[in-house]
Amino acid sequence: MSTSTTCWKCLSRPSLLSSQLSSRIAQVTVSAPFSSTATSLAPPLIRGNNGPQKGVKGTTAIKKKNRPQQTGKPPMPGERKALRKRVVLSNTNAIEVQDLVDLNQETVDGLLKENASGEYTSPVAGKVVGLPGTTVDSLRAIESFKTSQGWGLFRRPSLLVRKEAIDLTKSLVSAAKDQITQRLIIDGARGTGKSLMLLHAQAAAFAQGWVVINIPEARELVSATSDYAPIPDTMPQLWTQPTFTSSWLEKIQKANKTQLDTLKMTKKHNLPIEVPSEISLSRFLEIGVSDTDVAWPIFQAFWDEMNAKDRPPMLLTMDSTSYVMGMTEYRDKAINFIHSHDFVITKLFMDLFSGAIKMNNGGAVIAATSRSNSPTSISMDLAIMQALQRQAGEKLTRRNPFERKYDERVDSALRDITVMELSGVSKAEARSLMEYWAASGVLRQRVDEQIVAEKWALAGNGVIGEIKRNALNMRI
Amino acid sequence: MPPRLNLRAASRSLAIRPRPSMVPHQPRITQVVARRAYATDKEQPKTPNEAPLGHVSEEAADLGKVMGETEPDIGQGTSVQEILKRDQEGKEKAPEVIKEGIETPSKNTSQTNTVAHRLALGDLENVSAEPVGHKFGLPELPLPSNANLHYRYDPVVDQVTNLLMQHGKLSVAQRNMSFILNHLRTSAPPKTNPLRPLLAGSPPASHLPLNPILYLTLAIDSVAPLLRIRSQKGAAGGGNALQIPVPLGQRQRRRTAIMWILDAASKKKSRGSGKTQFAQRVADEIISVVEGKSNVWEKRGLVHKTGTSARANLMFGQKRRRIAS
Numbered sequence: 120m121s122t123s124t125t126c127w128k129c130l131s132r133p134s135l136l137s138s139q140l141s142s143r144i145a146q147v148t149v150s151a152p153f154s155s156t157a158t159s160l161a162p163p164l165i166r167g168n169n170g171p172q173k174g175v176k177g178t179t180a181i182k183k184k185n186r187p188q189q190t191g192k193p194p195m196p197g198e199r200k201a202l203r204k205r206v207v208l209s210n211t212n213a214i215e216v217q218d219l220v221d222l223n224q225e226t227v228d229g230l231l232k233e234n235a236s237g238e239y240t241s242p243v244a245g246k247v248v249g250l251p252g253t254t255v256d257s258l259r260a261i262e263s264f265k266t267s268q269g270w271g272l273f274r275r276p277s278l279l280v281r282k283e284a285i286d287l288t289k290s291l292v293s294a295a296k297d298q299i300t301q302r303l304i305i306d307g308a309r310g311t312g313k314s315l316m317l318l319h320a321q322a323a324a325f326a327q328g329w330v331v332i333n334i335p336e337a338r339e340l341v342s343a344t345s346d347y348a349p350i351p352d353t354m355p356q357l358w359t360q361p362t363f364t365s366s367w368l369e370k371i372q373k374a375n376k377t378q379l380d381t382l383k384m385t386k387k388h389n390l391p392i393e394v395p396s397e398i399s400l401s402r403f404l405e406i407g408v409s410d411t412d413v414a415w416p417i418f419q420a421f422w423d424e425m426n427a428k429d430r431p432p433m434l435l436t437m438d439s440t441s442y443v444m445g446m447t448e449y450r451d452k453a454i455n456f457i458h459s460h461d462f463v464i465t466k467l468f469m470d471l472f473s474g475a476i477k478m479n480n481g482g483a484v485i486a487a488t489s490r491s492n493s494p495t496s497i498s499m500d501l502a503i504m505q506a507l508q509r510q511a512g513e514k515l516t517r518r519n520p521f522e523r524k525y526d527e528r529v530d531s532a533l534r535d536i537t538v539m540e541l542s543g544v545s546k547a548e549a550r551s552l553m554e555y556w557a558a559s560g561v562l563r564q565r566v567d568e569q570i571v572a573e574k575w576a577l578a579g580n581g582v583i584g585e586i587k588r589n590a591l592n593m594r595i
Numbered sequence: 596m597p598p599r600l601n602l603r604a605a606s607r608s609l610a611i612r613p614r615p616s617m618v619p620h621q622p623r624i625t626q627v628v629a630r631r632a633y634a635t636d637k638e639q640p641k642t643p644n645e646a647p648l649g650h651v652s653e654e655a656a657d658l659g660k661v662m663g664e665t666e667p668d669i670g671q672g673t674s675v676q677e678i679l680k681r682d683q684e685g686k687e688k689a690p691e692v693i694k695e696g697i698e699t700p701s702k703n704t705s706q707t708n709t710v711a712h713r714l715a716l717g718d719l720e721n722v723s724a725e726p727v728g729h730k731f732g733l734p735e736l737p738l739p740s741n742a743n744l745h746y747r748y749d750p751v752v753d754q755v756t757n758l759l760m761q762h763g764k765l766s767v768a769q770r771n772m773s774f775i776l777n778h779l780r781t782s783a784p785p786k787t788n789p790l791r792p793l794l795a796g797s798p799p800a801s802h803l804p805l806n807p808i809l810y811l812t813l814a815i816d817s818v819a820p821l822l823r824i825r826s827q828k829g830a831a832g833g834g835n836a837l838q839i840p841v842p843l844g845q846r847q848r849r850r851t852a853i854m855w856i857l858d859a860a861s862k863k864k865s866r867g868s869g870k871t872q873f874a875q876r877v878a879d880e881i882i883s884v885v886e887g888k889s890n891v892w893e894k895r896g897l898v899h900k901t902g903t904s905a906r907a908n909l910m911f912g913q914k915r916r917r918i919a920s
Contacts, residue, residue: 194866202867210781212804271781560805561780593807594773595748595756 206264207271208255214560215274219249222278227326230285231292239285245548247555249277253377254325260374261333263318269587272561279552279583281312281544284319287485291323294481295432301483302472304440304533306503307541310584313487316541317436320485324434329482330375330425334437334464338493339363341459343448350415350463356451358462364414365407367464368421372404378431379404385427388420400424415463422467426479433482437468439489444496444529460528469532498526502533507540543581546571552583553590562590751812751849752776758853759877771874778878779807788887793817803885814884818855818891819848820898830911839911840902855891856880 220226220243230241250258255276258264270276278284287303294301305313324331334340345363349356372379379401388394392413394406400421407417425433437443443465446456459465470476471484488499505515518525544552550571556562564570578585588594679686679693686694734742741747748756752772760768784801787793794817803810822840830837843851860880865872883889 191864199866199868203869207781212780212782212784214805272777563806592773593776594769595752 204266206259206266208259208264208276209270209274210272210561211274212560213272213274214558216247216249216277216555216558219247219277221251222248222254222280222322222326223251224326224328227288227292227323230280230288239282241280241285243280244285245280245282245545246551247277247279249275250322251326254322257325257331257374258318258321261321261331261370262335263321263333265314265335268315269591272591273559277555278315278319278322279544279548279555280319281548283539283541284316287316287320287539288323291320291329291434291483292327294483295327295329296481298432298479298481300471300474300478300481301485301537302474303483303485303537303539304503304506305485305487305539305541307488307490308579308582309490310582310588311541311543312583313489313541314438315583316539317438317485317487320434320483321436324432324483325374328378329432329434330371330378330430331434331436332371333374333435334367334468337437337439337442337465340462340465341442341447341449347449347462349451356461357466358449358457359415360462360464361411361414364418364464365411368404368407368414368418371421372401372408376401382424382430384424386420386423388416388423390416390420428479430480432480433478435468435471435482435484437486439493440486441488441493441496441499443468444499445494445526458528460532469528472536473532473534496526496529497522497524498529499533501525502530502536503538506533506536506538510538543575543579544583544586545581546575549575549581549583549586552586556591564590749808749812750846751815752808754846754849755811755815755853758850758857759874771871771877774871774874775878775881776807776811778875779810779881780804782878782882785882785885787885791817791887791892793885800885810885811881814881815849815852815856818884818889818895819852820895821848822898822902823847823851824898824901824905827908827911837908837911838901838905839908840905852891852895855894856884856889859889859891 226241226243226248230239230243232240234240258276264270264276290301290303293299305316307313321331321333339345340360340363345360347358347360349358380399382400384394384396384398384400384403387396390413392406392410394403403424404417404421407414407421424430443459445459447459447462449457449462451457460469467476468484468486471478472486488503501516501518508515550566550568553562553566553571553574557564557566574586574590575581577589679689755775756765756768756772759771782804784804787800793813797813797817798806798809803813820843822842825839825841826836827839828836857877860873860876863876863880865876867875880889880891884891
C-alpha cells in the first residue's frame with residue numbers, strides 16, 4: 120500500500136493518517152481507566168418477571184407455539200428416497216392371466232414369421248406377452264423398469280408386442296446374423312412407448328443370449344452428481360466418472376451374469392492392477408466394481424474381450440438421450456463447462472452412433488428420447504427430422520442459418536442414424552392390451568369395440584400412455 | 596342454430612312470390628334467376644357489401660352457406676305467417692290480413708311440406724322410411740344415471756375428491772384420489788375385525804382390492820354416523836347447552852365420515868417423501884377403518900352414545916312451539 124496520505128489516483132477524501140488512527144485507538148483503550156473488575160464477578164442478572172419498565176412499551180412479539188414433540192424413530196438417511204424410487208413389479212391381488220406366452224428365444228424366433236404380403240403372422244403379434252423370471256431379474260438389474268409405468272398393478276410384468284417392436288426385433292436378429300452394428304434412435308411424442316420399446320429390445324436381447332448394457336437415465340451422466348477425473352495424456356482432454364462407471368459395471372455384471380460366467384478372458388490387457396488370467400468375464404467385472412479407480416480400464420478391457428471372436432452380440436441402450444447432447448454441469452480446470460462427449464462413457468455411445476466404432480460380433484446401439492422432462496437439443500432434433508425425411512425419401516430440412524445453438528459434435532455423431540418414430544398403437548393392439556387389463560381384473564369395464572374406439576380416440580389416436588392414464592389409473 | 600330474423604329485413608323483402616308446387620329436383624340455377632333483379636344497371640353494386648340483402652330465407656341460405664349449416668330451401672320460400680309466429684312484436688304490428696292468416700293457418704302451408712307427408716305421396720325417392728341423420732344412432736332410453744356431465748363419476752369418489760381438495764386445486768385432488776384407489780387395489784386384502792362389523796351384506800374382504808371404489812365406499816359408509824349432536828345454547832337451563840340429536844342424510848353422513856378419516860390421516864406421520872404422502876396416509880387410514888383399527892370408530896361410537904342419551908331432548912323445539920300456541 121502506498122504511504123502517501125492522499126489518494127493520488129482519484130479525488131476522494133484523504134483517508135485517516137496512520138498516526139491519527141493510532142491516537143484514536145489509544146483514546147478508546149483509556150476511556151474507562153478505573154474499571155478493573157472482571158465481568159464474571161458482577162452480580163447475576165435477575166431474570167423473570169421484573170414488571171413492565173416505566174416508559175417502555177411491552178413488545179407484542181408473537182409467542183412461539185409449542186411444537187409437538189416428534190416421536191418414533193426418524194427414517195434413516197436415504198430411506199425415504201428409496202421408498203419413493205421403489206419399483207414394484209407384482210400385485211398379488213391381480214388375477215393371473217391364463218395362457219400368457221413368455222417372451223423367450225422360441226417366441227422371438229416365431230415373431231419374425233411373415234406372410235406373402237409382409238404381415239407378421241406370429242400368434243403373439245399384437246398381443247401381450249409375459250416376461251420370464253430370469254429376464255425380469257436382468258431387466259431389474261439394469262434398471263429398465265420405471266416407477267411410472269404401472270408394473271405394480273399386474274401379477275407379473277408383461278409387454279404388448281406391437282408392430283414396431285417386431286420390426287425392431289427383426290433388425291436385432293439381422294444384426295446378429297450379419298455381424299453389423301445397428302444404430303437406432305427411438306423418437307415419438309410423450310407417452311408413445313419409447314422407453315417400453317427400449318425395454319422390449321432389452322428383453323428380446325436377453326432372450327437371445329445377448330449382453331445388454333444400459334444407461335437408464337442419461338441425466339446421471341451430465342448432472343455433476345458423481346465424481347469425475349481427467350484421463351492423463353489425452354488430447355483433447357477426456358474425463359472419466361469412476362464411481363458411476365463402477366456401479367455401471369456392477370449392473371452389467373448382475374444383469375448378464377449367466378452369459379458372462381461362461382465367457383473366459385482370452386487376451387492380455389495393459390491394466391494398472393494385477394488380474395489373474397483365465398478368469399470369467401463376470402469375475403473380471405467384479406474387480407472393477409470393488410475398485411473405482413480401475414473401473415474404466417476394466418471396462419475397456421471388457422469391451423475388447425467382448426469384441427474378440429465368438430462372443431455374443433451386444434446391445435447398448437440409453438434413455439433420455441437429449442441430456443448428453445450438449446454441455447454437462449461438470450467444469451474443467453479453467454472453470455469452463457465440459458462437453459458431454461468428452462466423458463468416456465458418453466463418447467463410447469457417440470462413437471458407436473457415428474460409426475467410428477463397430478461391434479465385431481454384431482449388435483445394436485439404441486437410444487430413446489424423452490419428451491416429457493428433458494432439455495431440448497436442436498441438433499439432435501434436426502438430425503432426427505432429417506433422418507426421418509431421408510427414410511421417407513423427402514427433401515431434407517436445412518439447418519436454420521440464424522441459429523447459433525447447433526452443436527457441431529452432436530451433428531457429426533448423428534449424421535447418418537436410423538430413426539424409429541413411434542405414434543399411437545392400432546385399435547387391434549389397444550384392444551388386446553385392454554383385454555389383458557380386464558383379464559387381470561384391473562380394468563373393470565366391458566371391453567368391446569365401442570369402448571376401445573372411445574379410449575383409443577380420447578388418447579390421441581392410440582397414444583399408449585394416454586390409454587393407460589385414461590383407462591387404468593382411475594383418475595376420476 | 597336458425598339464423599336470427601329481424602322484421603325490418605323481413606318486411607323489406609316480403610316478396611309475395613307464388614310458392615312453386617313441389618318440384619324437389621329443381622336445378623339450383625332457377626333459384627339464382629328467381630332472385631330479385633336490380634332495377635337499373637347503375638344500381639348494381641360495386642362491392643359485395645353494397646348489395647342489398649335478399650329476403651329472409653335468402654339471407655338465411657347465404658348465412659348457412661357461409662357457416663356450413665343446412666340452408667333453408669329457397670325454392671320453398673318462407674311464409675310470412677311462419678316468420679311472425681316467432682316474432683311477437685311483429686305479430687302485433689302486422690296488417691289485419693296477415694293477422695287473420697295467423698289465426699287460421701291454412702293446412703297446406705306446413706303439413707304438406709313434411710317429409711312424412713311427401714313420403715306418403717310417394718314423392719320422395721331413394722329415402723328410407725327409417726329416421727336418418729344420426730351418425731352414431733340414438734341413445735338408449737332411459738339414460739344411465741351417470742350420463743349427465745355433472746354426475747359422471749361415482750358419487751362417493753366425487754365427494755371424497757372434493758373434500759381432499761385444498762386451495763381449489765381439483766387436479767391435485769384427483770391425482771391424490773387416483774393414488775388412493777391404486778393403493779387400495781395393490782395393498783394386501785384387509786383382515787376384518789368382527790367387533791367392528793362393516794355394512795351388512797358387504798362382500799368378503801378378499802374381493803375388495805380389485806374393486807377399490809367399493810372398498811372406499813364400504814369404509815366410508817360403515818363408519819358414517821347416523822346423527823349429529825346439535826348443542827342448543829342455554830336451552831338446558833343455567834346457561835348450559837342442550838344436546839339434541841339430529842338425523843343426517845346420506846351425503847351428510849358420508850361427509851362426516853370422510854372428514855374424520857381425513858383428520859386422522861393428517862395427524863399421522865408420513866414414512867416416505869414426495870407429493871403422494873398425504874394420499875398414502877389417507878389410503879392407510881381407509882384400510883385401517885375396514886380392519887377396525889382406526890380411531891374413527893371411537894368417534895362414531897361416541898356420537899351414537901351421546902345421541903342415545905340425549906334422545907329425551909328430541910322434542911325440544913316442538914314443546915316450545917306448543918307452549919307458544
